[in-house]
Amino acid sequence: MSSIASIEDFSAPLFVAWQLTNRCGGRCLACCEESGPDKAWPDELDREEAIGVARQIAETGIPYVAFGGGEPMRIPYVWEIFQTLSDGGVAIKIETDGGELDDAAVERLAGLRVDNVQVSVDGATAETHEALRPGAASFAEATGALRRLSARNVPAEWVFVPSRRNLHEAVAAYELAAELGCSVFVTGPLMRLGRAALDWQNLAPSPPDWVATVEALEARAAAAGGPRLAIYPWDIETEIQRRLDSPQAMILIVPNGRVKLLNALPFAPGDLRRQTVEQAWRSYQQAWRSQEVADFVARCRNEPGLLRHANETWPVPSVEAVDTV
Numbered sequence: 620m621s622s623i624a625s626i627e628d629f630s631a632p633l634f635v636a637w638q639l640t641n642r643c644g645g646r647c648l649a650c651c652e653e654s655g656p657d658k659a660w661p662d663e664l665d666r667e668e669a670i671g672v673a674r675q676i677a678e679t680g681i682p683y684v685a686f687g688g689g690e691p692m693r694i695p696y697v698w699e700i701f702q703t704l705s706d707g708g709v710a711i712k713i714e715t716d717g718g719e720l721d722d723a724a725v726e727r728l729a730g731l732r733v734d735n736v737q738v739s740v741d742g743a744t745a746e747t748h749e750a751l752r753p754g755a756a757s758f759a760e761a762t763g764a765l766r767r768l769s770a771r772n773v774p775a776e777w778v779f780v781p782s783r784r785n786l787h788e789a790v791a792a793y794e795l796a797a798e799l800g801c802s803v804f805v806t807g808p809l810m811r812l813g814r815a816a817l818d819w820q821n822l823a824p825s826p827p828d829w830v831a832t833v834e835a836l837e838a839r840a841a842a843a844g845g846p847r848l849a850i851y852p853w854d855i856e857t858e859i860q861r862r863l864d865s866p867q868a869m870i871l872i873v874p875n876g877r878v879k880l881l882n883a884l885p886f887a888p889g890d891l892r893r894q895t896v897e898q899a900w901r902s903y904q905q906a907w908r909s910q911e912v913a914d915f916v917a918r919c920r921n922e923p924g925l926l927r928h929a930n931e932t933w934p935v936p937s938v939e940a941v942d943t944v
């Protein structure tokens with residue numbers, strides 16, 4: 620008998636990734652979601668619906684929710700969602716550009732069950748960061764947020780998205796993360812998704828340059844005194860195949876309440892406007908085992924252009940959405 624757990628062993632997910640909105644202030648060149656100031660979806664969950672989902676997550680006993688972008692901290696009722704989860708014993712992770720994290724916001728986060736806050740900083744200088752992340756939080760705002768979080772003992776993680784235009788600053792960025800008191804420096808291969816895919820030829824580092832950067836970061840991190848170095852090992856095509864082979868006990872909730880398999884895949888078998896979290900979890904389990912999803916993943920290996928559909932929400936016809944609230 621295998622001792623490796625599969626998703627069918629769980630009555631609910633262990634982890635929820637939740638995109639509250641697709642709107643944000645930026646037009647970042649490497650954004651995998653193609654988010655932006657005018658990119659809110661027309662049918663995003665409203666306050667009542669979103670707080671209802673948060674309540675269900677807590678009641679279902681899901682231990683961890685990670686909020687990603689668009690920009691969660693610009694949602695006016697985000698604090699009510701955080702409070703609902705925190706009061707229900709759910710740990711929170713936040714991915715943000717850092718622009719909303721002034722002293723008062725950091726103080727509020729320190730009083731909640733926040734596991735960590737990730738702030739995107741795509742360079743070691745204002746010039747590089749702001750060229751790659753136009754409209755998003757400035758370099759001073761993003762690094763100031765990391766400094767404030769660390770000072771208040773909220774674990775602060777620097778997220779560095781590599782591209783041809785910033786690889787030369789990766790080690791300097793790590794050094795600065797150390798100075799700011801960050802707990803982790805997070806990076807990994809550029810994902811061929813969203814806006815990054817649209818300008819792939821100009822943005823993607825060459826494989827040898829990426830390998831050299833990883834080696835330089837590892838050498839620096841081996842010296843005492845820096846944050847933990849977390850380098851994601853897979854490119855997006857490998858990630859999709861691995862997730863198909865061994866789906867994780869996590870769901871992705873997108874802004875309109877649909878439940879997706881993965882941000883890189885367009886399949887959205889669940890719908891929290893019509894289903895409970897537990898019902899959507901069953902749809903998610905069935906979808907990962909469906910022929911439609913297996914066929915699509917197999918095609919992605921030779922046709923990376925299929926990933927242009929990543930931010931869409933397709934039904935999975937073979938998954939019967941018989942469960943409704």
Ligand code: SF4
Nearest residue numbers: 643645647650654688
């Ligand atoms: S990376 Fe973040 S701030 Fe930049 S466009 Fe995407 S969601 Fe917006």
